[in-house]
Amino acid sequence: MTEHAVVIAGGGPTGLMLAGELALAGVDVVIVERRASQDLDGSRGGGLHSRTIEVLDQRGIAERFLSAGQVMQVQGFALIPLDISDFPTRHNYGLALWQSHFEPILADWVGELGVPILRGCEVVGFAQDDKGVDVELSGDTSLRAEYLVGCDGGRSLIRKAAGIDFAGSDPSTSWMIAEVEMDEEPEFGFRRDSAGQHALGRRAAGEAIRVVLTERHFEHTGDPSMSELREALVAVYGTDYGLRSANWISRFTDMTRQAASYRRRRVLLAGDAAHVHPPHGGQGLNTGVQDAVNLGWKLAQVVNKTSPESLLDTYHAERHPIGARVLRNTMAQVALSSPDDRHQALRDTMTELLSMDEPRRRIAAMLSGLDIHYDLGEGHPLRGRRMPDLDVHTADGPTSVFTLLHDPRPVLLNLGEPGGFDISPWANRVRLVDAKHHGVWELPVLGEIAAPPALLIRPDGHVAWAGDLTDPELPQALATWFGAATPAH
Ligand SMILES: Cc1cc2nc3c(=O)[nH]c(=O)nc-3n(C[C@H](O)[C@H](O)[C@H](O)COP(=O)(O)OP(=O)(O)OC[C@H]3O[C@@H](n4cnc5c(N)ncnc54)[C@H](O)[C@@H]3O)c2cc1C
Numbered sequence: 001m002t003e004h005a006v007v008i009a010g011g012g013p014t015g016l017m018l019a020g021e022l023a024l025a026g027v028d029v030v031i032v033e034r035r036a037s038q039d040l041d042g043s044r045g046g047g048l049h050s051r052t053i054e055v056l057d058q059r060g061i062a063e064r065f066l067s068a069g070q071v072m073q074v075q076g077f078a079l080i081p082l083d084i085s086d087f088p089t090r091h092n093y094g095l096a097l098w099q100s101h102f103e104p105i106l107a108d109w110v111g112e113l114g115v116p117i118l119r120g121c122e123v124v125g126f127a128q129d130d131k132g133v134d135v136e137l138s139g140d141t142s143l144r145a146e147y148l149v150g151c152d153g154g155r156s157l158i159r160k161a162a163g164i165d166f167a168g169s170d171p172s173t174s175w176m177i178a179e180v181e182m183d184e185e186p187e188f189g190f191r192r193d194s195a196g197q198h199a200l201g202r203r204a205a206g207e208a209i210r211v212v213l214t215e216r217h218f219e220h221t222g223d224p225s226m227s228e229l230r231e232a233l234v235a236v237y238g239t240d241y242g243l244r245s246a247n248w249i250s251r252f253t254d255m256t257r258q259a260a261s262y263r264r265r266r267v268l269l270a271g272d273a274a275h276v277h278p279p280h281g282g283q284g285l286n287t288g289v290q291d292a293v294n295l296g297w298k299l300a301q302v303v304n305k306t307s308p309e310s311l312l313d314t315y316h317a318e319r320h321p322i323g324a325r326v327l328r329n330t331m332a333q334v335a336l337s338s339p340d341d342r343h344q345a346l347r348d349t350m351t352e353l354l355s356m357d358e359p360r361r362r363i364a365a366m367l368s369g370l371d372i373h374y375d376l377g378e379g380h381p382l383r384g385r386r387m388p389d390l391d392v393h394t395a396d397g398p399t400s401v402f403t404l405l406h407d408p409r410p411v412l413l414n415l416g417e418p419g420g421f422d423i424s425p426w427a428n429r430v431r432l433v434d435a436k437h438h439g440v441w442e443l444p445v446l447g448e449i450a451a452p453p454a455l456l457i458r459p460d461g462h463v464a465w466a467g468d469l470t471d472p473e474l475p476q477a478l479a480t481w482f483g484a485a486t487p488a489h
Contacts, residue, residue, distance in 0.1 A: 001134070001144045002143050003144045003145070004143060004144075005027050005146050005147070005303045006028070006029040006148075006299060007029075007133070007135045007145040007148050008031045008151055009032050009135075009148065009157070009158050010032075010033060010034075010152035010153060010271075010273070011035070012103065012151060012153060012272075013102065013103060013285045014270050014272070014273075015033070015270075016110050017106065017289045017296075018151060018270060019113075019115045019117075020059070020115070021295075021296025021408065021459075022115075022296055023113035024408050025304070025459075027303050029115055030115070030118065031110075031116070031118065032135070032143075033117055033118065033119050033120075033121065034120070034121070034122045035120070038107045040099060040103065042250060043101075043179065043210075043248075044098070044099035044100065044285075045099035045102070045284065046096060046097075047074050047095050047097050047282060048065065048094060048095040048097060048102070048286060049075070049282070049283070049367065050093065051370050052285075052290065053065070053066070053095055054091055054386070054402070055293045055460070057091065057389070058293075059408065060403070064109070065105055066095060069095040069096050069097030071093045072093060072094060072095075072096055073085065073093060073094065074093070074094030075094060075281075075367050075368060076367075077329075077333060077350070077363050077364075078334075079197070079337070080347075080350060083364075084364050084370075087368075088442035088444060098203075099285055102285070118137070121138055123135055123137060123158065124136050124137065124138055124157070125157075125161060126161060128266045132147075133145050133146070133148040133267065146266065147266050147299060147302075148266065149267075149270060150268070151270050151271050151288070152273050153272045156269065156272075159273050162264045164259050164264055164269065165259070165260040165261075166257045166258070167257060167258065167260055168255070169254075169256045172254055172334070173215075173253065173254050173278075173334060174220055174251055174252070175214055175215060176224050176228070177211065177212050177248075177249075178229050178248060179210055179246065180243055180246045180247075181209070181245045181246075182209055182243055183242025187237070191236065193236060193339065195236075195339065197339070198237075208247055211233070213232045213233070215232070223249055223251060225249070226243075226249065254278040254330070255277075256276065256330065257276050257277075258323050258327055259274045261316060262274050263313070268295065268299070268312070268315065270288060270295055271284075271288030271289075272284060274319075275287065275323040277330040277331075278333070280333035280337070281333055281367050283330065286369060287323060287369075290322075290369060290372075291319050291323075294319050295315045295319075297458065298311045298312055307481075317375075318374040318375075329363075329366065362445055365444040370386065372386060372462075376464060379466065380450075380463075380467060382443070382463040383466055385462065385463060387455065387457045387462065388401070388442070389401050390439070390441075391439070392404075392435035392437045394433055394434065394435045404433060404457075407431075409430065409431055410456065410457060410458055410481065411430070411457045412431070412432045412454065412455075413435060413456075413457060414434045414453075414469060415437055415452070415453055416453040416469065420469045420470070421454075421469040425478075426478050426485060428486065429482045437451070452466035452467060454468065456478065456481070458481060464481045
């Protein structure tokens, strides 16, 4: 039986990102993917939010995606547009890039890192014991791993087989989605009627036309047929605009569910396997990629034996509340999209509120992922928050914080006088960088904050500790996050 440190079930956005993070940390990882190639039916997710672009930038790969998509203000709450161009980040925008284009770029990176992907192969079951997991594959083969991560989407077999409850709400609404060719040029844009909101659009000339239609009933099973799509178009627009062909017809609902636990012993869940919700606000792929970035370095440290297994509990503790918040805001967005007069009045009120700066900043920071704050205890406002990508001067010349994170190792960034802290008990794990930064420190929503003299930055770009190097909490934070001090020889 072939052995790997980590087996990832599912090579969608979440599985690919996690594999990249683990490979960068030197972990022997394999992806098992049901699809024979990275091709998707339809283009699915429409793009990346600011924080996702930032986490890709932290690994030095953002440019690959930026050059393939279109930078724009993509943010919307129930389609109420939210501009983030005044946010203090290098990426004060989103990226319009179809998931069908996003995945191959990410897969190329994972390929460059040497991660094997067993394509056209399925995980069909597993059994875990104290030392590892036997992962059963289709074709009567199996793998042995120390850990198994289910990145296998909303219908996750891993989640079900692990017996993890998927609590939440059943669907209340269903939408038909299609990518089509039409003889006539339809009326692009949104239309609202007693069923709800409908949309016809095309991102670029030559691309298929994207159709999203709210259905009057939600108790459907399976994908709609071409004749159902035609009927639905006629019901809304009075014509099918000469519907000729469809390269993708599907449906999605507002089912909203979250795994009660993101971990059961040696089995973990990430991405849609851990949370499903309607695509309002375009957050699913983004949340999955960010789950992977939170989990990757922790799992790597546990596998590499620098940290105890308990570090994995922080993955659930940090990411479950983030997932819950996404579920909640998508439920609110669905409610605001209800066609009845009362909900529309509520939507008008919300539109008015979101035209004001403070509410806009708060909601936009939530949707873009820029306000994520893990509860790492009291202290400097940066503690638990994302480290801004400051320009800094080091002994090697000018650089930026995100550049320091390309090699996903923790960084102790000392902005005061060099010296003053003995890093040697952690030197094999944590990089001490003496640097200078001249300029204002500003965070989304919070605004200007006091510059800390030093910071401990985790590989996912979140600040574990900020303060003075003489703070007795610093050695404690180093040990908590990056393992016990190594005694001097
Ligand atoms: C219409 C629509 C629009 C959307 N728009 C957006 C958007 O604008 N922004 C956004 O962020 N998100 C959007 N999403 C959500 C986004 O598509 C998902 O959240 C995202 O694909 C989740 O990634 P994942 O890797 O967790 O899961 P998936 O993409 O579902 O990947 C799971 C992978 O696991 C494989 N697999 C499944 N079971 C097994 C098994 N047993 N063994 C091996 N492999 C297996 C599958 O083949 C698949 O490749 C949208 C979704 C829809 C439907």
